[in-house]
Amino acid sequence: MQQFLDFERPIADLEAKIEELRRISPENPVDLEDELERLEAKCRKLTRDIFSDLTAWQVTQLARHPLRPYTLDYIDRLFTEFVELHGDRMYADDRAVVAGLARLSGRGVVIIGHQKGRDTNEKISRNFGMPRPEGFRKAQRVMKLAQRYGLPVVTFIDTPGAYPGIDAEERGQSEAIARSISLMADLKVPIVSVVIGEGGSGGALAVAVCDRLLMLEYSTYSVISPEGCASILWKDADKAMSAAEAMKLTSVELKHRQLVDEVVAEPLGGAHRDFDAVAEAIRAAVERHLDELVGIGIDDLLERRYRRIQSFGRYSERN
Amino acid sequence: MSWFDRLLPPKIKVTAVLSKKSVPEGLWQKCDGCAAVLYGTELERNLNVCPKCSHHMRIPARTRLKAFLDDGTFQEIGAGLQPLDFLKFRDTKRYRDRLAEARKASGESEALVAAGGTLNHVPVVAAAFEFNYMGGSMGSVVGERFVRAGKRALELGAPYICFTASGGARMQEALLSLMQMAKTVSILNRLRLAKVPFIVVLTDPTMGGVSASLAMLGDIILAEPKALIGFAGPRVIEQTVHEVLPEGFQRSEFLIEHGAIDHIVDRRELRTLIHSLIVTLGFDAPIEAEAELLFADE
Numbered sequence: 001m002q003q004f005l006d007f008e009r010p011i012a013d014l015e016a017k018i019e020e021l022r023r024i025s026p027e028n029p030v031d032l033e034d035e036l037e038r039l040e041a042k043c044r045k046l047t048r049d050i051f052s053d054l055t056a057w058q059v060t061q062l063a064r065h066p067l068r069p070y071t072l073d074y075i076d077r078l079f080t081e082f083v084e085l086h087g088d089r090m091y092a093d094d095r096a097v098v099a100g101l102a103r104l105s106g107r108g109v110v111i112i113g114h115q116k117g118r119d120t121n122e123k124i125s126r127n128f129g130m131p132r133p134e135g136f137r138k139a140q141r142v143m144k145l146a147q148r149y150g151l152p153v154v155t156f157i158d159t160p161g162a163y164p165g166i167d168a169e170e171r172g173q174s175e176a177i178a179r180s181i182s183l184m185a186d187l188k189v190p191i192v193s194v195v196i197g198e199g200g201s202g203g204a205l206a207v208a209v210c211d212r213l214l215m216l217e218y219s220t221y222s223v224i225s226p227e228g229c230a231s232i233l234w235k236d237a238d239k240a241m242s243a244a245e246a247m248k249l250t251s252v253e254l255k256h257r258q259l260v261d262e263v264v265a266e267p268l269g270g271a272h273r274d275f276d277a278v279a280e281a282i283r284a285a286v287e288r289h290l291d292e293l294v295g296i297g298i299d300d301l302l303e304r305r306y307r308r309i310q311s312f313g314r315y316s317e318r319n
Numbered sequence: 320m321s322w323f324d325r326l327l328p329p330k331i332k333v334t335a336v337l338s339k340k341s342v343p344e345g346l347w348q349k350c351d352g353c354a355a356v357l358y359g360t361e362l363e364r365n366l367n368v369c370p371k372c373s374h375h376m377r378i379p380a381r382t383r384l385k386a387f388l389d390d391g392t393f394q395e396i397g398a399g400l401q402p403l404d405f406l407k408f409r410d411t412k413r414y415r416d417r418l419a420e421a422r423k424a425s426g427e428s429e430a431l432v433a434a435g436g437t438l439n440h441v442p443v444v445a446a447a448f449e450f451n452y453m454g455g456s457m458g459s460v461v462g463e464r465f466v467r468a469g470k471r472a473l474e475l476g477a478p479y480i481c482f483t484a485s486g487g488a489r490m491q492e493a494l495l496s497l498m499q500m501a502k503t504v505s506i507l508n509r510l511r512l513a514k515v516p517f518i519v520v521l522t523d524p525t526m527g528g529v530s531a532s533l534a535m536l537g538d539i540i541l542a543e544p545k546a547l548i549g550f551a552g553p554r555v556i557e558q559t560v561h562e563v564l565p566e567g568f569q570r571s572e573f574l575i576e577h578g579a580i581d582h583i584v585d586r587r588e589l590r591t592l593i594h595s596l597i598v599t600l601g602f603d604a605p606i607e608a609e610a611e612l613l614f615a616d617e
Contacts, residue, residue: 162531164551164559169569172579173550177531178504185505201488201497202531202550209501223488223497223528228555233410233490246408247493259494309505310466312498313459314405 005061007050011269014043047269054218056244056253060226062218063197064160067272069279070129071098071113071156074196077279078286079104079111085142087134091171094135096127096163097207099142104154105287110146112139112207113156116197129198130163133176136206140183147188152290155207157195160225162203177206184209185309186302190293192286194264195219195251196271211305212289213259215251216278217266221259222249259312261289350374366586375543375586377523379425380432380447383482387445387590388436396433396444396471397464406493414491417453425451429460430485433468435475439594440605444472447482448522448529455485457529458492462499465533469506469517478516478597483534486552487527500532507536516600518593521548521571521580539596540580541589542571548580 004012018039021032054062062068075082079102087093098115101108114131117123146153162173184191184207191210199208199221215221222229229243230236254260264281267274293301346359352374361370366386367378385393408414422428430453433446446468448455465481472479488496510517519537523546531550534540542548549569557564567573574580584592597603 162550164555166556166560166562166564166568169549169551169556170577172535172577174530174548175535175579177550178500178533178535181501181504181532182508182536185501186508202500202528205497205500206531221494223493224490229410229490235411239410243410246406246410247490248406249493254494257494259498306505309498309501312495312502313463314403314492314495315459315463316401316403318399318401 003067005058005065007054007058007061008269011043011047011050014039014046018043044268051269055241056220056248056250057226057241059218059250060198060220060240060244062270063220065270065272068197069271069275070118071115071158071196073275074156074279074282075100075102075111075113077276078283079109082111085145086138088137088141090134090137092132092134094127094132094138095125096129096131096159097135097138099138101145101151104283104290107290108149108151109290110142110151110153111156112142112153113196114159114203114207116158127163129159130161131159131203131206132163132165132168133171133173136162136176136180139207140180143180143183143187150189152190152192152294153187154286154290155191155193155210157193157199157204157208157219157221158197159200159203160198161200161228162206177202180206181209185305188298188302190290190296190301191305192289192293194282194286195221195260196282198225199249200225209305209309211293211301211308212261214262214264214282214285214289215254215260216264216271216282217251218270219251220244220249221251221254222247348376351376368586373544373585375523375545377450377484378586379451380427380449380482380484383447384432384434384436384445387480387482388434388438388443389440392436394435396435396446397460397467398428400429400460400463400467402429402458402460404491406491408491408493410491417491421452425449427452429464430455430457430489431461431464433464435468435471435477438480438590438597441594441597441602442475442477442604443480443597444468444475444477445480445482448484450484450524453489455483455529456487456489456496457485457499457503458489458496459499461489462502465499465503466506469503469510472515472517473509473513476513476515478518478600478602479510480518480520480593481533481537482520482522483525483529484522485525485527485529487529497528500528503533504536507533511538516597516602518596520584520589520593521574522546524548526550526552535579538600539582541582541584541592542574542580543586544571544583546571548574 082102084100099112114129116129117126192212193208193210195215226240226244230239251263267277271278350369353372355371367376404415518539521542525548
């Protein structure tokens with residue numbers, strides 16, 4: 001599979017050239033250091049240029065980048081003592097959702113996140129990050145656990161959406177999502193959500209009702225996928241580019257509209273170029289927000305969350 | 320344009336077609352179920368349920384609410400709330416044009432109509448989705464009206480009944496539409512805490528963001544016969560799983576079999592049934608002068 005996007009090709013080509021030069025450099029009598037340095041600077045500039053002016057569709061592609069870090073990559077780097085908690089106690093363990101207990105700089109937290117797969121087998125077992133009802137019910141179960149022991153909840157959002165399948169409908173996909181939203185709206189512990197890739201529709205919101213919403217720079221959050229929007233409104237799935245643009249689904253647009261509290265900057269060229277750096281940036285931001293939130297009394301916190309949720313909406317009013 | 324159209328300006332052609340249509344619109348209607356041709360007024364009297372085969376056709380939100388509430392008690396809530404095209408959203412059409420068309424097609428200012436009133440003299444608050452307004456899609460105004468009606472129910476301590484008919488969240492308001500799911504759910508949490516009943520009547524169709532929020536959180540969930548109810552649309556599912564969907568998939572009867580809803584009920588029985596339910600739940604106080612005053616201040 002191609003590991004770079006079309007608009008990343010010039011960067012990939014240049015990097016391949018640098019790599020090639022570096023390989024022959026030691027055995028070559030001619031000193032290539034200067035040339036290498038020049039090319040690397042050129043590569044950085046090229047990356048900066050390309051990434052300084054991305055379209056909404058390009059950001060969407062980055063959010064879905066096959067090399068992009070997923071929830072478990074962040075769990076590895078952000079937390080210690082992670083113990084995964086499996087299953088919804090009713091039907092199954094949905095591998096599209098990861099949940100568990102862990103510590104963040106020593107503090108106990110509950111983690112919930114969508115999980116995509118890296119290779120074909122894992123992609124299938126993770127159902128491409130699309131949860132079934134049991135995934136949301138597992139999330140609800142561990143949220144209640146968090147509430148019982150007063151542990152903050154950190155969620156990672158990265159899903160194309162809830163799974164549109166026959167079995168999912170049979171087991172109450174709608175109810176599972178609705179119930180998760182309801183639980184989170186009044187969960188008596190702080191909740192911080194981080195959109196790390198795709199924030200796809202109800203399947204994303206079901207684990208993203210929170211006190212603070214963070215988004216990685218090249219992640220997206222939208223009411224429907226650009227393809228879905230295009231096929232319904234344009235009657236043409238190929239109009240996904242236009243739909244992505246129209247829905248203003250990028251972190252920058254959403255921050256501008258105050259729907260997101262903080263945009264976490266990604267390393268030059270995107271999160272997939274430096275897992276450790278982006279994980280560190282997320283850790284710093286999540287800790288900062290959690291520190292603020294745990295200082296707020298729970299009644300006050302819930303009232304603020306209620307007001308935040310109720311403030312969503314733009315309309316005019318005449319008598 | 321053909322050479323003939325060029326000779327004959329389309330304007331004239333359109334008027335000619337119109338003049339041919341001598342039967343007033345809506346006088347006769349064909350049942351979608353049994354194809355019987357039905358007299359409009361008779362159908363209306365029957366709440367758009369076919370008298371021959373009991374097929375439930377769609378019914379305008381306002382008509383439904385007025386038929387549901389006691390005569391003359393309908394007091395609208397949040398009628399002044401109007402939609403905005405804050406993203407300047409444009410697909411094949413501009414959102415603002417779609418809004419204008421929807422208003423014209425439905426005679427409503429948005430896709431949810433809400434009102435206070437009484438049901439057999441018991442104070443209630445009721446809301447109904449208007450499917451003819453952009454497919455009953457939920458945007459900012461729908462969310463806000465739903466919440467205001469919920470708050471009214473809280474103030475009155477009166478049961479809140481909602482009739483759903485929606486394709487889901489409104490794409491033209493993008494992420495804010497998704498957030499209406501949280502907004503409507505969060506007011507329902509308050510109702511639950513205050514022990515104010517929320518009864519949902521799922522009607523054809525109830526899908527997507529509306530299904531995955533307020534619709535599935537009723538204390539009691541009723542559904543009209545054969546209504547399409549689900550999260551993902553049948554077409555999307557078919558394209559994803561590449562399988563033929565089972566007969567009756569996502570219909571009310573399918574949902575009750577899978578334990579998702581409480582009861583399937585004929586539209587003509589709804590008033591009686593819901594009244595009985597709320598009385599059993601302990602909401603039997605006939606309207607007092609005080610409550611009447613509360614309705615009057617809207």
